[in-house]
Amino acid sequence: MYRASKPWWYDWLYSAATLDAWADAAATFLVNRGVQLYAQGCGGIRDDLAKGADHLLGRDAHYRRWSDAAIARFRSAYATSAPPSDAA
16 A cells, blocks of 8 residues: 555656665764664664664675674573574
């Protein structure tokens, strides 16, 4: 129903590529003016995700290493059951 009610030009104007470009432009604008997009040092999951966002937005080589470690930490700390093993 939502999709049917959008104007004919909606997907052209608000394409995923356009929205991504706007988000990148806004992030670049704010970062260049010294605004921190994510609160560092706030603790817990939010702080961990803030560090990952810095790696991702900075397009540095450490994002993959951070994401692999974060997944392991989150799984260990918050998962209610162990993931299935490859042997099962």
